Amino acid sequence: xxxxxxxxxxxxxxxxxxxxxxxxxxxxxxxxxxxxxxxxxxxxxxxxxxxxxxxxxxxxxxxxxxxxxxxxxxxxxxxxxxxxxxxxxxxxxxxxxxxxxxxxxxxxxxxxxxxxxxxxxxxxxxxxxxxxxxxxxxxxxxxxxxxxxxxxxxxxxxxxxxxxxxxxxxxxxxxxxxxxxxxxxxxxxxxxxxxxxxxxxxx
Amino acid sequence: xxxxxxxxxxxxxxxxxxxxxxxxxxxxxxxxxxxxxxxxxxxxxxxxxxxxxxxxxxxxxxxxxxxxxxxxxxxxxxxxxxxxxxxxxxxxxxxxxxxxxxxxxxxxxxxxxxxxxxxxxxxxxxxxxxxxxxxxxxxxxxxxxxxxxxxxxxxxxxx
Numbered sequence: 001x002x003x004x005x006x007x008x009x010x011x012x013x014x015x016x017x018x019x020x021x022x023x024x025x026x027x028x029x030x031x032x033x034x035x036x037x038x039x040x041x042x043x044x045x046x047x048x049x050x051x052x053x054x055x056x057x058x059x060x061x062x063x064x065x066x067x068x069x070x071x072x073x074x075x076x077x078x079x080x081x082x083x084x085x086x087x088x089x090x091x092x093x094x095x096x097x098x099x100x101x102x103x104x105x106x107x108x109x110x111x112x113x114x115x116x117x118x119x120x121x122x123x124x125x126x127x128x129x130x131x132x133x134x135x136x137x138x139x140x141x142x143x144x145x146x147x148x149x150x151x152x153x154x155x156x157x158x159x160x161x162x163x164x165x166x167x168x169x170x171x172x173x174x175x176x177x178x179x180x181x182x183x184x185x186x187x188x189x190x191x192x193x194x195x196x197x198x199x200x201x202x203x
Numbered sequence: 204x205x206x207x208x209x210x211x212x213x214x215x216x217x218x219x220x221x222x223x224x225x226x227x228x229x230x231x232x233x234x235x236x237x238x239x240x241x242x243x244x245x246x247x248x249x250x251x252x253x254x255x256x257x258x259x260x261x262x263x264x265x266x267x268x269x270x271x272x273x274x275x276x277x278x279x280x281x282x283x284x285x286x287x288x289x290x291x292x293x294x295x296x297x298x299x300x301x302x303x304x305x306x307x308x309x310x311x312x313x314x315x316x317x318x319x320x321x322x323x324x325x326x327x328x329x330x331x332x333x334x335x336x337x338x339x340x341x342x343x344x345x346x347x348x349x350x351x352x353x354x355x356x357x358x359x360x361x362x
Contacts, residue, residue: 083251084336094322096333097315101263102250105273113249113268 028160028186030153031194041195044188049134051185052141054178056168064125066091072175074112091122107172115175117167124148138199152197156189211271215240216283226272230264231255233271234280242281242310246339253338256311257281263318281310284317293317296355304342312338316352324360326352 246254260276
């Protein structure tokens, strides 16, 4: 258990450093409120939703079972990560097998090899949006209780600066990248915010 | 690990080694071909089978896919886990339950189990399965693996 605590302490230290690294980037400036129409705001949300619901993003925004998802040309329909994997409560698998046991610092260059990044972990369980509707995710992104304690501007900064988020656009061989780019998605979030962060009707 | 150009220092099983290799060479290649440590096995080469599992500072790592330049601490292989005179509890349990059949995957299984029990000393069946399902055994020794892990856990807890 001491090692578990040590590992968690290490993770916490990493996240702090990670957060500081994010802070080193130039801060984003919000657009003037009302400078974007409601219609354009909804159009921008649709682009944001395309990104957030894309497998490269949503497959790790899973519930408290901690089971990441797999999807893509090699897997057919989206299904749970093979090998009976769970990220557990720690979201990095310390209780079972750590994500870092297989997921290294870089994408494997070999087809079907594991993707990688400087850090590899599931989003917190409260940020689960896998399988949720556009309207549900939209409301969630505005709720600090369910978006990692962020303002909308901080969500934009997260998308703009976070290396693991950026992995979604550089996922390694054999995986479809998320649509648009980090910069375009950040721009869409700022426009959506300026429009009053409108959400689509329930489907 | 310290490195200067392609000259690297690597601590394995308590012993310092100096190797002249490219930093993107997988750790498994360095262990087997450069240092002659052949306990870790090559299976799939893409972290999907677990035969190459070693520890780095106690954490289970698939050595087939970790570039040696990314090694962040001391490496322990099956050769360094215990000794013939003082087996690690997991090794002893493996013998007690006669887990191995062909044996090829077993060093990886044992290393994964040893790392797992350090953080989860009293696991239930689901936790054992979650921890070790990524270590494949084509002989199908999984039932004995599970029992051996329980025996080792009890021994490590002093039960």
